Amino acid sequence: MDVELLKKTRVGRVLRISAPSGQYTVEYSGYGLGFESVLVDGTVVARKRSWAKMVPWFQFPIGPHVGDIHIETKLWLDLLGPFIGRLESFVLEVDNVVVYKD
Secondary structure, three states: OOEEEEEOOOOEEEEEEEEOOOOEEEEEEEOOOOOEEEEEOOOOEEEOOOOOOOEEEEEEEEEEEEEEEEEEOHHHHHHOOOOOHHHHHHHHEEEEEEEEEE
16 A cells, blocks of 8 residues: 655645555545535545544545544644644554554
């Protein structure tokens, strides 16, 4: 399985995954101000709501695979919002295997 980073923003990532089952574009958006979301090929596949901090984990389908995104932020990012901070850690797993990390 190959993964290519297409776009990186302070609180977002767009990745292309090439797998035997096909090619998929996975987008994480942390700009939702408590409504972070994950899209696969342009369709929302996971959306979570949080009032106190950014959501740290998403699980979602990527074709026949299971994807997990784990993020870490600094406390001040959770308190002040995504427009002034950045993700400290972003990890994408596919079928329990880390395929991308920054």
